Amino acid sequence: MTETTRPVECNAATVYLAFELGSTTWTLAFGHGSRRPPRLRTIPAGDLAGLQREIAAAGACFGVPAETPVRSCYEAGRDGFWLHRWLERHGVANVVVDSSSIEVNRRHRRAKTDRLDAMKLVILLQRWAGGERGVWQVVHVPTPEAEAARQLPREITTVQADRTRVRNRILALLAAQGVRVRVTARLPAQLATLQTGDGRPLPTAVQARLTHECAHLATIEARLTALRAQRATQVHEATDRVADVARRLCQVRGVAEASAALFSAELFGTRTFANGRQLGALVGLVPVPYRSDQRVADQGISKAGQPELRRVSLQVAWGWLRWQPTSELTRWFQQRFGGAGGRSRRIGIVAVARKLLIALWRFVTQGVVPAGAQLKPAA
Secondary structure, three states: OOOOOOOOOOOOOOEEEEEEEOOOEEEEEEEOOOOOOOEEEEEEOOOHHHHHHHHHHHHHHHOOOOOOOEEEEEEOOOOOOHHHHHHHHOOEEEEEEOHHHOOOOOOOOOOOOHHHHHHHHHHHHHHHHOOOHHHOOEOOOOOHHHHHHOHHHHHHHHHHHHHHHHHHHHHHHHHHOOOOOOOOOOHHHHHHHOEOOOOOEOOHHHHHHHHHHHHHHHHHHHHHHHHHHHHHHHHHHOOOHHHHHHHHHHOEOOOOHHHHHHHHHHHHOOOOOOOHHHHHHHHOOOEEEEEEOOEEEEEEEOOOOOHHHHHHHHHHHHHHHHHOOOOHHHHHHHHHHOOOOHHHHHHHHHHHHHHHHHHHHHHHHHOOOOOOOOEOOOO
């Protein structure tokens, strides 16, 4: 009998609680070591006093002492980690679960309600507590300081996406009139002189909307400039661990301030890793094999974690080939993929990005300079 099919003997002296967190209501499912069905309750979202009452009522319903330990879980999502910290502070052993790792029925159509989901979660929680670690993946909960350190690089990423969206909207409005011009700071002054593709002046309504969109773009540009200046100040002047790690990363040729700040805030300055495999899996740059009987398929990389981390990692990897031509990693890439076509080189650069992240992690934690790499001259 395998581990996943072995009967679970969870601790009967424990009350189990699963949350299904909604925007207006929370569905609570309480379980116990007995065979009785879960106890379901619904409370208003964020009603912590009501939650405490329901936990006490569940203990009384199950006939256990008031000091009986409580274990709980909920899926990672919009509510973040504040509830986890509140539960831990009030003596509840909580875990935050990666929703994409929860086992589900594979049928095309299956019933899904908050009550069913909460019941399934509390059953899985009891199985997990009984030793079945494969039923889901637990999310690493960052400290409040680590969460705060990630806000600036994430805000910069969001503002950059906003800028791209507004610029594309301006270009689309101009293209719809047959106008092909560059989007610069001088565009609002040029609107009155622009002509459509069929030789007419731009309609007044179109000019008004383009003026508003240009003003919006200027506001975003100013905000992005201020954020980048704030990031530079933090990297060069702050005294916390995140800034210290970013400064060390900037010592390596080919690693600039933006990528160093992102890697430090999201990875090296706020997390610990047991090995390089954990780091590669977190960023989503590890391959996902598919081998079943006679079928072997290439599924690519897992793409777990944040897309921005993968995007910047690939950018740094391409820059590494340029700025570190004598490094062992660059020589490996040239030997394996130097004479290959474009697709093979794109596959190879993913491997370079993964290997480079591991090398930078060892440089930060152990002081090991990547083989053959050059450091920047001391300022």
